Amino acid sequence: VDPSLGAYPTAAELRPSRIFRLVPVARRDGELPLIEATSAAEAPPSGFGHVARALRRAVVGPPLRSTALVHERMRKLVALPVLSADALSSVAYGPEAMLAVLVLAGTAGLRYSLPISGAIAFLMLAVGVSYRQTIRAYPHGGGSYTVATENLGRIPGLVAAAGLMTDYILDVAVSVAAGVAAIDSAIPALRPDTVPIGVVVIGVLLAGNLRGVRQAGAMFAAPGYAFIIAIFAMTAVGLFQAAGRGFHPTPPPALPATRGISVLLLLKAFSSGSTALTGIEAISNDIPAFKPVEWRNARATLTWMIVLLLAMFAGTIALIHFDGVVPNGRETVLSQLAHRSFGSGLQYAFVQTATAAILLLAANTAYNDFPRVLFLLARSCHAPRLFLRMGDRLAFSNGILVLSITATVVYVGFSGNTESLIPLFAVGAFLAFTLSQAGMVVHWWRQRDHHWRQSALLNGTGATLSAIVLVIAAVTKFTQGAWAAVVVVVLFVLAALRIRRHYDIVRTATALQPQTMEIPGHVVSPRSEGRDVSSTATDGADPHPRSDTDEEAEETPVEIRHLVIAPVAVLDRPAMRALAYAASLQQPVVALHVSPSEAEAERFRCYWDTWGDHLPLEVVVSPYRVVVGPIVNYLASLHQQRPDLTLTVILPEIVVRRRTHSFLHNRTAPRLRRALRPLAKIVVTTVPFHVPC
């Protein structure tokens, strides 16, 4: 080892140089210095990269240290609007979705809105009470995935995760769609631009979350309270007006019935309306965000949320009943109600603004929870490892990206139409509800402590009701889109299982075994013995393991026998440099040339005799003008003959300054590297040659 390696420049020497971005922070007892990368260390070197980085920094902000990761604790008064946004905002689309189904049966269908709403309100109460139990049992946060996995097993856990993830994706799509609908109702001129506006909104959510927006502060509490106030004020004024009419409901406009009233229709209306429950689980996910005693505060907040949700839902339904409002394609029901209560003035604008704002906040809740579920899945090796990575803003950037892309696809695919998104929505949410609460029943039964029967009963009721809604939603809406949700859940579970299997196999293959560790990299581990760890290159069609030997068993440095192969296309400076590098390794070297014809081969041989520096040359004639294939086959056959040799392929590669110029040069080196990757015991070395343009 070069002895001067420890000698690092002093701080004074460092400052003027822009290259040196490493600061030695500590030298512990004369050993090698500990080096710390400054924030500039992640700077990409190219010009294009600089622009991209500047843009990224402008949108996302400067990187944050890992130590900046602290939990900001929320008071109940702040937590209530922030964590309830998802649930409360459902009032903006749940009742409307129910009515949209009922009006298919004309005015007669609307008569069933009150009993169905009653059933939904009971469901809210039951599920809410059930989640109160979860908070007590999982004071560190009981997401559906965690509860289902711990109590029901791996597969139910994955099913719950799949349900949750489709729920979050649709939550973003539906909330944005409903929010844009609220805006469109107030400003009808914007209606043709529904899709682009929604895409921009998702883009803003993406950028904000990549910056690492925290759920905290008055900024996030304000829209929640504004919405609560707006709904209550609207209901109060509306009911006062209705009282003036002696509580005689305004008859709804006469509507033609396109379908008769049937049990199926009523069940459909019920399952559509029960989307008003989505988001009810948010508080139980985020208990550590409360001030101590966390679970107690969280439970109190949940109680308040349920009360508010019930009151707002009931108020909206009552107002719809008294005002005789029916859904139409142009204006949301909430906007119609606000018009009736307030006219078209400032108060109306306040209702619409608050609605749009809380729906945006509801979509943001999904941005907090979706990447967390992916993180948990990745931690248990059920999702690609890249979801484990925290971005430099301490947000799970990859999960945020995946959510944004899928939500955008769904939103655009359904043209931002809330009504057609609803059928997909209920399945995922109630799947997660059911499994989470069923898991809680098992939890209480396993613990069997004080009051366990009562808790299990409450959770059991919630689970049963959720399961009923789930079945109703899946069956009645199957043809309208619920099938897609079912397919996605099934595919997701299968993918998660396959990913886990892949990682298990890789872990077994790459882990250092106890025997191996005795003499590092020497003894072949018993587990991988006799198993074909290598994939034989040109023989992709033959997946059978070769039984003769584990070709890629570790060897100690002294056991490795080298042969260096230097493919040479033309005799130029890049090739000469590669040859010099190859020769400098002081191992046997063979140069390899692929020639389109024998005449060309002969000519190259003559050149080689003069300039080849006495290295042996092999020539392969390739009458089909291909270069990569013959080299790969040459190396594969060489390996077959001499499996003891480690072949090092030295490739010269012209590196241009501008990335846009790279298409001017042939891509043989990268193509060759890709083609050689699957081959056992072939090491590829790239010797760069930089041209000044």
Added chain:
Amino acid sequence: VDPSLGAYPTAAELRPSRIFRLVPVARRDGELPLIEATSAAEAPPSGFGHVARALRRAVVGPPLRSTALVHERMRKLVALPVLSADALSSVAYGPEAMLAVLVLAGTAGLRYSLPISGAIAFLMLAVGVSYRQTIRAYPHGGGSYTVATENLGRIPGLVAAAGLMTDYILDVAVSVAAGVAAIDSAIPALRPDTVPIGVVVIGVLLAGNLRGVRQAGAMFAAPGYAFIIAIFAMTAVGLFQAAGRGFHPTPPPALPATRGISVLLLLKAFSSGSTALTGIEAISNDIPAFKPVEWRNARATLTWMIVLLLAMFAGTIALIHFDGVVPNGRETVLSQLAHRSFGSGLQYAFVQTATAAILLLAANTAYNDFPRVLFLLARSCHAPRLFLRMGDRLAFSNGILVLSITATVVYVGFSGNTESLIPLFAVGAFLAFTLSQAGMVVHWWRQRDHHWRQSALLNGTGATLSAIVLVIAAVTKFTQGAWAAVVVVVLFVLAALRIRRHYDIVRTATALQPQTMEIPGHVVSPRSEGRDVSSTATDGADPHPRSDTDEEAEETPVEIRHLVIAPVAVLDRPAMRALAYAASLQQPVVALHVSPSEAEAERFRCYWDTWGDHLPLEVVVSPYRVVVGPIVNYLASLHQQRPDLTLTVILPEIVVRRRTHSFLHNRTAPRLRRALRPLAKIVVTTVPFHVPC
């Protein structure tokens, strides 16, 4: 060198193995054997690759040897329809394009169709005679690019090439559009699918040309003759009918004039109609395809073509005049004429089929010529080198692909509407005509042999008329799309010049200089001395050359001083294998670890002390959780301190069997390789570790 390398297996040993696809073909006087790759040598190894290859083979056919490249010579009777397809087929859209402009001025405008057609016919004659001169002067093929470059210089040559290439792209788009219009006219039900049908047609042309369709044989001659017969029969019947009416023209339907008659309108109509000339240069490009004496046969064929073109153009115009036909959006003019002459029976179907077939053939002409122009440009370093490559079917696959993609984009962008494509068309074609014929004038003046004045006069007339049409087309249609053609030509010329400059710089930088060749790779060549051949990595913002030393000057093998860096993320078998490889090179080795925190760093140190095989370890703390940046900066600073060392970075890389699984593993190795590419004297070595899934 391993002495057993010369010992190749015998043929008997070879047969059972599917890996060994190399056949030793000759051992010349006891030296190393000459190896020939069989056609299987280009087989990609992976399973996906196998499927892709099978598909490719099914569409494109088996590879062809270079020796299969022979020119099939054509008799005049075959060459006439094959090489005239482009020109003659213009009759299908030229007159219609002219009328489409005239009808804007209502019925009154149509009166000008005869004089304008006369002018176009005169133009045909002049340009045709002019090209007769070119054939005599360039008996080996005088494309516009060749003629303009040789006689007028590099820039005019590039302008001509740009004109030609836009011409060919638009030729495909217009011919396909007109062909599909002929089909749509016969089967109106297909009209809504104009765009998809056209895209499929371009796809068929692409596949056919990737197979290496040769312009030969009766198969390609038939549609030409069929079209000639169809037009003549239609004209004869139509004129006979007109004679029955005493040659009194049927008055065209009364049309409202949207514009008054103006010189601008008439010039527009003229330039639209002169698209009937496109393709007139095809024969002069392809003289070697004729039987000897090539130029004489080619000239006779050109004469015949001009005569036929004139006759068909005149006949069509006369028929339009007598039948009072005007363009409408639903049916082509030719289809209307055929309906008048033949009714709707089999004869009508024959006319439409022949029209569609010859238009397809005309598009195919562009497929022959476009890649050839790109090849000539690439040969003179004005286009990326990849256009030099002949595919394994001996076709210039890359040029064919570029033509297909751009033509598809243009076709889809204009919704397959012939009329809106026409304004772009004339500019490119007449640009090439003008420069080619102007080049011929210079050619004759330079030679000044027998009759040179007469030849120069004929070419001069052609050049002048073409230039006039060019100016008319560019000016009158500027706002309708001609500006796009002008912009494309200018951008193309600029790009071609920049590409040439890039290649010139690269050639200077990579060429072995005379001094350099004395001792291979030792002496720095005088040309590159003092020039900054290296690009300094992390310092992309500093483009100033460093004057101290040419860092990347060649060294002889003994001069190269190595330091091997082995980045290690975790201690597993892939890392151990990479470390063993690094140590086996018997050069100084340093292991490098990037840790997110000091605590983690400490923990890794402990592991290292136990299992690190006594290699020295450097730890970089990266609190921003990035890995690639700190390694790059570490290496850059190391290089700055010790510019004499060649740093070899050894990267372990997990290779999965299925490409689809690769997203499950982090891409640190490829990202690091990309980030290290711009750094001087850093060689990257990848040690693969294959996992069994």
